Amino acid sequence: MxxxxxxxxxxxxxxxxxxxxxxxxxxxxxxxxxxxxxxxxxxxxxxxxxxxxxxxxxxxxxxxxxxxxxxxxxxxxxxxxxxxxxxxxxxxxxxxxxxxxxxxxxxxxxxxxxxxxxxxxxxxxxxxxxxxxxxxxxxxxxxxxxxxxxxxxxxxxxxxxxxxxxxxNREVLARIAIRSRGAAASKDGVLVTFPNQETRRLIAGPSSVISKAVIETFAHTFLTDPAVLWLSESGNKVVTRDEELARAIGLHIEVDKNLPDIILVDLADEKPLLVFVEVVATDGPITERRRDALHLLTDKAGFDRRRVAFVTAYADRDTTALKKTVPSLAWGSFAWFMSEPDKLLGMHDFCRNPVRLQDILNLNVD
Known part of the structure; x- marks a missing residue:
């Protein structure tokens, strides 16, 4: 033979x-x-x-x-x-x-x-x-x-x-391309273009790459008229804060350990939508403790909790950072992945508002 x-x-x-x-x-x-x-x-x-x-x-x-x-x-x-x-x-x-x-x-x-x-x-x-x-x-x-x-x-x-x-497949290739672009962008600092076309340069590093994606991609994908109220980077360095816009919508922002890396606002409706975004390259997601602390801030400003969203942003689903932090993600928050920019992972708490599985499935029908 x-x-x-x-x-x-x-x-x-x-x-x-x-x-x-x-x-x-x-x-x-x-x-x-x-x-x-x-x-x-x-x-x-x-x-x-x-x-x-x-x-x-x-x-x-x-x-x-x-x-x-x-x-x-x-x-x-x-x-x-x-x-x-x-x-x-x-x-x-x-x-x-x-x-x-x-x-x-x-x-x-x-x-x-x-x-x-x-x-x-x-x-x-x-x-x-x-x-x-x-x-x-x-x-x-x-x-x-x-x-x-x-x-x-x-x-x-x-x-x-x-x-x-x-x-x-095409989706995997897209994820690879996005990740590789991010790696290249992180070598010499990361230039971020804001919704109003202003720019800021962040220090080199994976967190800055994800922050750039949140502001340039997430904001335009999931918000209608986005603006950046707050952006900080490693070491709690404040890159930008729009005090005038914050006052206009009734929000008083003070430097605090509970503040996330990014605060976005959607100005499309009469009542704005606040979006608190924590960038996770290694650790530090939106936990229930941090969600509750941020709710105190928005409650004080008179925001309806239905107009406040919490997002933890990652580079990719297949990262150690996600596997390490997913057990502590807050219920009622979302996870977003730079490599799959048109998708959101929802941590819904349906015990407070019971819903049938069929109703959830119907939401995904085109």
């Missing part, structure tokens, strides 16, 4: 080095695609030849039984042998295993199903029952080709760009 040809031997370190280039910030579930477990999984797929178009498939067992001793054997015969031996009952690999048996679930559920399979970078056999223990996963051939050690420099970069264009 003729064996399926193996791809060029690629060290795991090279796989780990290229993954962040292939899956940049903005990629869905990016962490599942670039972390060490992902590098181990893709290395093993390449090692045993579990590539689209062949007859070899990877099972989680191939990954968690791998050892440095086996991974260091680059000849084809050793690679063919491991592909078969790892699936044999009672097989004990030479050396120290990379992972324990209980890593099976993270490999299968996170790295493969939620990561590589979800974005179309790998395939799963459809002819096996879900309960089957047989190996079922293969790496897409065009993705596998990006790990060829002889592919370097400009040619590698172009091949990666081509792969993204043809394999990542």
């Amino acid at each position: 003729t064996k399926t040809p193996l791809p060029p031997y690629t060290p795991k370190a090279l796989v780990a080095e290229r993954l962040p280039l292939i899956f940049p910030e903005g990629t869905s579930n990016r962490n599942y695609c670039i972390r060490d477990l992902a590098a181990s999984t893709i290395f093993t797929m390449l090692y045993i030849g579990a590539i689209e178009g062949g007859d070899v498939y990877l099972g989680p067992k191939h990954v968690y039984l791998m050892t440095d001793e086996i991974a260091g054997q680059s000849d084809d015969e050793a690679r063919y042998s491991y592909a078969a031996d790892a699936m044999k009952p009672g097989y004990r690999p030479p050396g120290t295993r990379w992972y324990a048996d209980n890593t099976r679930e993270p490999i299968r559920d996170e790295t493969l199903r939620e990561g590589l399979l979800a974005i179309g970078a790998a395939y799963s056999r459809s002819d096996l029952p879900t309960t089957s223990s047989k190996p079922r996963y293969t790496l897409k051939a065009d993705l596998a080709a990006l790990f060829d050690p002889d592919l370097t420099g400009d040619e590698l970069n172009q091949r990666i760009a081509d792969w993204r264009k043809h394999n990542l």
